[in-house]
Amino acid sequence: MTDIIVRPLGEDDWEDYRSVRLSALRESPEAFVATAEEEEAFDESFWRERMQRSARIVAEREGNAVGVVSVGTAKATEGSAGELFGLWVRPEARGLGVATRLVKHGAELAARRGNSHLVYWVGTDNGRAVAFASGMGFRPTDYRRPMGVVSEEDGDEEVAMVLPLGDDPGPQPHL
Template identity: 85%
Template structure:
C-alpha cells in the first residue's frame, strides 16, 4: 500500500479543491445537498471565498487526490466546537485508511484552532458511517436534524456525533 499524505489547502489551491469536490459530487450525489451542476457553475471568486470560510484538507496517494474533508466552526457553538463536514473518499481508496487519516488530521487541526470538540453529523440509518465515527472516538448526542438529502442509506435525519479534543471534555455543547 502506498503512503497517504494529507495536506491543507489554501486559497490559492482552490482549483485542487474544486477538482476533488466535483469528483465527490459526481460519484456520490446522494451524499451532498449541492449538485455537481450547481458547483460547476461557480466562478473562481466563489471558490476562493469557500477556501477562506473553512479549512479544506485533501488526502493524496502518489500525487493523486483520493479524499477530501472540510473543517469549520459548528453553528451556535460560540466557536467552542469545530465541525467536520464534506468527508469523501474515492471508491477505490475506501477501506484503505484515507478517511481515518483525514479525520485524524482534521481533529488535530481543530484542536490547534482552539476547539474543544469536533462535531460530525451522520445519517442515523448509515450504520457504516456511525460505526466509523464511533471507532474514531466520536460519541452520539441527543441532537438530531433533518437530512439535507434524504437517502435510503442515511435515512431521514442525522445525529450529531461529538469527539472531545484534548484531555478535557470541555464545556457542554449548545448546537
Template identity: 85%
Template structure:
C-alpha cells in the same frame, strides 16, 4: 490495499481552489446522494466563489502518489460560540475506501480543530448509515441527543442526522450545546 503510510494529507489554501474544486466535483459525481449541492450547480461557480469558499473553512486533501483520494472540511460549528469545530464534506474515492484515508483525514481534521482552539469536533451522520456511525464511533465520536432532518434528498422522508461529538484536548469539558 495500500497502507496508510503512503497517504499524505495537506491543507489547501485559497490559491489551491482549483485542487479543491476538482476533488469536490469528483465527490459530487461519485456520491451525489451524500451532498446537498449538485455537480451541475458547482461546476457553474466561478473562481471568486471557490476562493471565498476556501476562506470559510479549512479544506484538507488526502493524496496518494500525488493523486487526490479524499477530502474533508473543518469549520466552526454553528451556535457553539467557536467552542466546537465541525467536520463535514468527508469523501474518499471508492478505490481508496477501507485503506485508511478517511481515518487520516479525520485525525488530521481533529488535530486542526484542536490547534484552532476548539474543545470538541462535531460530525453529523445519517442515522440510517450504519457504516458511517460505526466509523465515527471507532474514531472516538460519541452520539448526542441532537438530531436534524437530512440535508440531502433521501428516499425516505423524515430521515435524520445525528450529531456525534469528539472531545479534543485534555480538558474535554461538558458536551456542547448546538
C-alpha cells in the same frame, strides 16, 4: 502501495479543492445537497471565498486526490466547537485508511484552533458511518436534525456525534 499524503489546502489551492469536490459530487450525488452541475458554474472568486470559510484537507496518493474533508465552526450556542463535514473518499481508496487519516488530521487542526469539541453529523440509519465515527472516538448526542438530502442509506435525519478535543474539553456543546 504508495503512501497516502494528507495536507491542508490554502486559498491558492482552490483548483485542487474544486477538482476533488466536483469528483465527490459526481461519484456520490446522494451524499451532498449541492450538485456537480451547480458547482461547475461557480467562478474562481467563489472558490477562493469558499476556501477562506473553512479549512479544506485533501488526501493524495501518487499526486492524485483520493479524499477530502472540511473543518469549520459548529453552530453551537456555547463553547467553541468545530465541525467536520464533506468527508468523501474515492471508491477505489475506501478501506485503505484514507477517511481515518483525514478525520485525525481534521481533529488535530480543530484542536490547534482551540476548539473544545469536534461535531460530525451522521445519518441515523447509516450504520457504517455511525460505526466509523464511533471508532474514531465520536459519541452520539441527543441532537438530531432533518437530512439535507434523504437517502435510503442515511435515513431522514442525522445525529450530531461529538469528539472531545484536548485533556479537559469542558461540557458538551449545545447545538
